[in-house]
Amino acid sequence: MTDVRTRLSSTTADDSQEIRTGSLIGDGLTVARRNLIKIRRVPDLLIFTTLQPIMFVLLFGYVFGALAGSGASVQSGYREFMMAGIFTQTIIFGATITGYMMAEDMQKGVIDRFRTLPMHPSAVLLGRTLTDVVNNVVVLVVMSVTGLIIGWRIHHGALHALWAYLLMLLFAYALSWVFAYVGLRVRSPEVVNNASFMIIFPVTFIANTFVPSQNMPVVLKQIAGWNPVSTITQSARENFGNLYALKSGQTHAAVDKQTAYTWALQHPDLYTLSWTAVLLAVFLPFATAAYKKAVAK
Amino acid sequence: MGDAVTADGLVKHYKDVKAVDGVSLRVPEGSVLGVLGPNGAGKTTTVRMLTTLIRPDAGAATVAGADVLRDPQAVRRSIGVSGQYAAVDEYLSGRENLEMVARLYHLPAKEAKARARELLRQFRLDDAANRPAKTYSGGMRRRLDLAGALVARPPVIFLDEPTTGLDPRSRGDMWDVINDLVGQGTSVLLTTQYLEEADRLADNIVVIDHGRIIAEGTADELKAQVGGERLEITVAEAERIADATRVLEVVGSGTVEADRHTRRLIVPVTGGTQSLLQAVRAFDEQAIAVQDIGIRRPTLDDAFLSLTGHKAVSDEADDFEQLAGQAS
Numbered sequence: 001m002t003d004v005r006t007r008l009s010s011t012t013a014d015d016s017q018e019i020r021t022g023s024l025i026g027d028g029l030t031v032a033r034r035n036l037i038k039i040r041r042v043p044d045l046l047i048f049t050t051l052q053p054i055m056f057v058l059l060f061g062y063v064f065g066a067l068a069g070s071g072a073s074v075q076s077g078y079r080e081f082m083m084a085g086i087f088t089q090t091i092i093f094g095a096t097i098t099g100y101m102m103a104e105d106m107q108k109g110v111i112d113r114f115r116t117l118p119m120h121p122s123a124v125l126l127g128r129t130l131t132d133v134v135n136n137v138v139v140l141v142v143m144s145v146t147g148l149i150i151g152w153r154i155h156h157g158a159l160h161a162l163w164a165y166l167l168m169l170l171f172a173y174a175l176s177w178v179f180a181y182v183g184l185r186v187r188s189p190e191v192v193n194n195a196s197f198m199i200i201f202p203v204t205f206i207a208n209t210f211v212p213s214q215n216m217p218v219v220l221k222q223i224a225g226w227n228p229v230s231t232i233t234q235s236a237r238e239n240f241g242n243l244y245a246l247k248s249g250q251t252h253a254a255v256d257k258q259t260a261y262t263w264a265l266q267h268p269d270l271y272t273l274s275w276t277a278v279l280l281a282v283f284l285p286f287a288t289a290a291y292k293k294a295v296a297k
Numbered sequence: 298m299g300d301a302v303t304a305d306g307l308v309k310h311y312k313d314v315k316a317v318d319g320v321s322l323r324v325p326e327g328s329v330l331g332v333l334g335p336n337g338a339g340k341t342t343t344v345r346m347l348t349t350l351i352r353p354d355a356g357a358a359t360v361a362g363a364d365v366l367r368d369p370q371a372v373r374r375s376i377g378v379s380g381q382y383a384a385v386d387e388y389l390s391g392r393e394n395l396e397m398v399a400r401l402y403h404l405p406a407k408e409a410k411a412r413a414r415e416l417l418r419q420f421r422l423d424d425a426a427n428r429p430a431k432t433y434s435g436g437m438r439r440r441l442d443l444a445g446a447l448v449a450r451p452p453v454i455f456l457d458e459p460t461t462g463l464d465p466r467s468r469g470d471m472w473d474v475i476n477d478l479v480g481q482g483t484s485v486l487l488t489t490q491y492l493e494e495a496d497r498l499a500d501n502i503v504v505i506d507h508g509r510i511i512a513e514g515t516a517d518e519l520k521a522q523v524g525g526e527r528l529e530i531t532v533a534e535a536e537r538i539a540d541a542t543r544v545l546e547v548v549g550s551g552t553v554e555a556d557r558h559t560r561r562l563i564v565p566v567t568g569g570t571q572s573l574l575q576a577v578r579a580f581d582e583q584a585i586a587v588q589d590i591g592i593r594r595p596t597l598d599d600a601f602l603s604l605t606g607h608k609a610v611s612d613e614a615d616d617f618e619q620l621a622g623q624a625s
């Protein structure tokens with residue numbers, strides 16, 4: 001068997017060399033590079049990653065800020081409070097790009113090219129999800145700068161802030177695999193887009209992202225209390241030092257107690273990481289299987 | 298010499314469509330196999346099974362000695378593929394497409410760049426090398442896709458209708474490229490609807506229709522199946538057809554077919570140009586005016602027609618006929 005193969009390759013042009021199967025990381029990076037070129041070429045996607053986050057920060061900050069009270073300091077306090085929430089929501093929306101692009105790729109011929117190349121079988125998915133990470137980092141930078149301009153501050157030092165960003169990125173990465181699976185199963189980019197909007201919107205709103213969830217009606221309050229979106233936001237708020245920015249005339253201890261009203265909110269890092277691990281453990285193999293199946297119809 | 302590609306009893310059914318229904322074939326190393334068939338014959342499905350894109354329902358196949366079902370990765374290390382529909386990334390430029398493919402064949406970065414440049418030149422895409430493939434014409438995409446199949450100089454190449462949609466010049470270029478490849482020892486399996494192409498390029502031909510192989514052999518063997526030479530004559534006046542028929546009965550070696558409408562007569566002959574001269578003399582003696590006369594050797598078109606019972610879909614008129622037939 002190997003015989004024929006080596007003989008075959010030795011008969012081709014002398015400068016040819018044995019072709020080998022790729023490594024997951026190497027091929028994944030090649031695919032990611034391709035995706036990034038694509039993002040730069042497609043105006044919609046570029047807007048999605050740059051202008052939209054700026055718009056969100058400004059809209060939510062100033063419109064909802066008005067709800068917090070009429071004083072300027074109350075409103076700037078709200079803007080500081082809301083930043084962690086808007087970070088989380090945007091980063092979660094970012095994960096849906098994987099679903100959309102995966103579905104789109106499956107409709108395009110290029111996937112046939114990939115499938116006949118000696119690539120690592122999971123490289124397309126890895127490349128796709130890695131692209132989201134890059135994208136999300138850009139989004140976080142853009143939003144942070146916007147936030148800093150409108151008065152948001154990091155109070156607890158770089159290390160805590162980095163941890164907050166990292167936790168968001170980790171969770172979003174796990175979600176990318178969820179959406180990769182969805183994209184592969186649904187196969188229509190538009191449907192993926194609409195479906196993810198329908199799911200993500202409520203999930204990111206029934207949380208402490210934009211309002212203190214402890215004030216919600218009891219059912220919503222409990223859902224929000226166990227929503228990983230809330231725990232990421234809570235952790236980020238603590239790590240950025242924005243937890244007390246909402247001027248409520250209460251002591252820090254009282255705010256701690258009120259905002260962290262569930263076990264999940266009391267242990268936001270552990271809870272978020274557990275979700276991340278579970279999502280990855282389930283959807284990494286699911287998406288990989290779906291990719292294999294989807295292309296082998 | 299071994300076989301670069303073997304297929305034994307490949308089957309692929311889609312619900313009640315027997316896309317491929319027991320195809321067996323061989324591509325000896327360093328040769329070109331032409332898979333010839335009309336629309337819907339099962340050419341693409343066969344190629345997709347051999348290139349690990351779809352799994353056959355039954356049967357077995359090897360490419361470069363590796364089992365397509367059990368070791369698809371080994372197959373992928375040995376092949377270059379250009380499918381019927383160009384598998385290029387629209388958002389990437391021609392150069393970026395080829396460099397990406399080269400990287401995914403794991404050529405070192407420098408070599409990948411050099412190879413991309415070389416292929417862009419070879420396929421006359423250097424002018425458009427740096428704009429997104431989205432802006433390419435159909436023929437340019439096609440050429441870019443073909444270049445992609447050759448990036449790593451793999452020992453076995455599959456080309457599904459490589460020249461469909463190419464202008465005559467590009468088609469000629471493509472034929473040169475394929476001949477070069479074969480000269481370097483590459484094995485090629487190509488599908489085509491163009492009999493001329495199979496005749497020109499392929500060492501062996503299999504004709505498939507309705508998912509089955511209905512004939513195989515060299516181009517000459519297939520032509521021989523249809524029979525030998527024929528003498529074809531068009532007389533100037535319809536009244537002389539009867540006289541001409543009598544002449545041809547003597548000259549020819551079989552029954553004379555005559556068409557009053559076109560004033561054309563056809564008869565099988567065995568003597569080649571001798572028969573032609575004999576006929577010309579006889580017509581001259583009897584003062585039968587001849588508009589056109591010639592010896593005709595069977596083409597692959599004839600072979601195709603007699604094998605499949607329908608013409609190869611090589612011109613539009615046939616397409617319309619077929620569509621009309623399906624509609625009624």
Ligand SMILES: Nc1ncnc2c1ncn2[C@@H]1O[C@H](COP(=O)(O)OP(=O)(O)OP(=O)(O)O)[C@@H](O)[C@H]1O
Pocket residue numbers: 297311314315316317334335336337338339340341342343381490
């Ligand atoms: N995914 C599929 N689902 C259902 N039917 C299919 C599928 N793929 C192919 N077929 C059917 O199988 C038959 C063979 O198709 P195939 O594409 O292999 O033909 P082909 O010889 O390549 O034709 P063409 O010259 O038009 O490219 C056709 O009748 C086609 O409709």
Ligand SMILES: [Mg+2]
Pocket residue numbers: 340341342381457
């Ligand atoms: Mg086809």
